[in-house]
Amino acid sequence: MYYYPRHEPRPPQHPLRGGFSRSADSKWPARSSYAPRYPVYDYHAEPRAAPYHRSQRASAASPRDSYTRFNPPPAPPRRVYIPAPPPPRVYIPVPNRHVHFDLPNSSSRTHHTRKRSHPDLHRPSTPAHPSRKRSLSDLHRPHAPAQPPRRRAEPSRQPSFYTLRPEPVLPRPPRGPDEPTIHxxxxxxxxxxxxxxxxxxxRTYLPPSTPHxxxxxxxxxxxPPGQICALYSGVSRTVQSYVLADARARKAVAQAVDELLEFGRRERRRQRExxxxxxxxxxxxxxxxxxxxxxAIAERIAGEVRGWARSRGVGVRVRVVHVHRVRGERDEY
Known part of the structure; x- marks a missing residue:
């Protein structure tokens, strides 16, 4: 039998299938015999409406015999959750290790502790070896005789004649030369x-207190011509010949040589006095x-002074410094 929900009205029953509806006063007694093909309604146990789902369709129930009594539908089955038993606890005995920390409370106790742990470090030294405190690193290396302490090298306080500059710097000559020097x-x-x-x-390239x-x-x-300047510098005789072709250059060289020689004679006279x-x-x-x-002019002046000194048998030192000279491709030095 199909049960309609409470909020839906029941349609009138067909006279052949269920008969006409009767009121409560005209119902059959509870213990009366059933009439064949006549519907019997049991008002003592009123059936409840089953839960209705919209997705379900009301299927046309097949006609049943009217003498069969219908009971209310069975309750839906209930799901019973049975929890799984917990895993058994396995006890694995672990040996107990007791660590005892003996905190030293004095320097003597610390010394005795180290002496017991490293007896080789506290052996008395023999007279052949000087007494020296040994460290833990001595245990991992072969025995070596004790060396005297190294002395730290003290920085030299002597004045240096070298100066660091971006351009090439030549060393200064020593102070107080024994022979006359021309720079x-x-x-x-x-x-x-x-x-x-x-x-x-x-100040950089000359000794202190040198007269200029x-x-x-x-x-x-x-x-000189451009192609000559690209291959040589002033130290080459080729460039010197081009430069000294100018009369002003020859005059400047001769005047410089005379000035230098006159300065030397004057200073020598002062020393005699x-x-x-x-x-x-x-x-x-x-x-x-x-x-x-x-x-080119400096090299020619230096050559004239050296030639004069050799001819006279006079010891003169000539020092030439080219600060910004660029070496040519075919220069000797």
Whole structure:
């Protein structure tokens, strides 16, 4: 039998299937015999409506015999959850290890503890070996005789004649030379254009208290051809021949040689008179690049002075420093 929900009205029953509806007063007694093909309604046990789902369709129930009594539908089965038994606990006995920390409370106790743990470190030293405290690293290396303590090298306090600069720097000569010395310095006007730059060069490349006569400006002289300048510098005789072809260059060389020799005679005369004389003098030459004209004039002045000293048998030291010279492709040095 199909049970309708309570909120839906029951349709009238067909007279052949269920008969006409009767009221409560005209119902059959409870213990009366059943009439065949006549519906019997049991009002004592009123059936409840089964839960209705919209997804379900009401199927047409097949006609049943009217003498069969229908009971209410059985209750839906209930799911009973039976929890799984917990896993058995397995007890694995673990040996107990007791660590005893003995905190030293005095220096003597610390010493005895170290002595017991490392007896080799506390053996008495023999007279053949000086007593020295041994460390833990001595246990991992072969025995070596004790060495005397090293002395730290003290920095030298002697003045240095070398100066670190971006351009190549030549060492200064020692102070107080035994023989007369002539210093000839060449530089570039592009890299030392002002008087302060010139003074800095003199302080850098000349010994202290060295008198400086004057500076020859070779920038106004006739330069060598470009192809010659690309292959050689002023130390080459080829460039010197081109530079000294100018009369002004020859005059500057002769005047410089005379000035240097006159300075030497004057200082030698002062020494004969018992006065203190200078034994060093300086001269500088400059040009645009400091490579061709100034170097050529300085080399020719140095050669003239050396030739005069050899002819007279006089010991004169000539020192030439080219500060900004660039070596040519075919230069010897």
């Amino acid at each position: 000839i310095l060449t530089y570039s006007l592009r890299r030392a254009p002002s008087a302060s730059h010139h003074s800095a060069l003199l 006569l004057y500076t020859i400006n070779a920038a106004n002289l006739t330069p 018992g006065r203190q004389g200078q034994r060093a003098v300086a001269l500088s030459v400059c040009c645009e690049l400091g490579t061709h004209r100034s170097v």
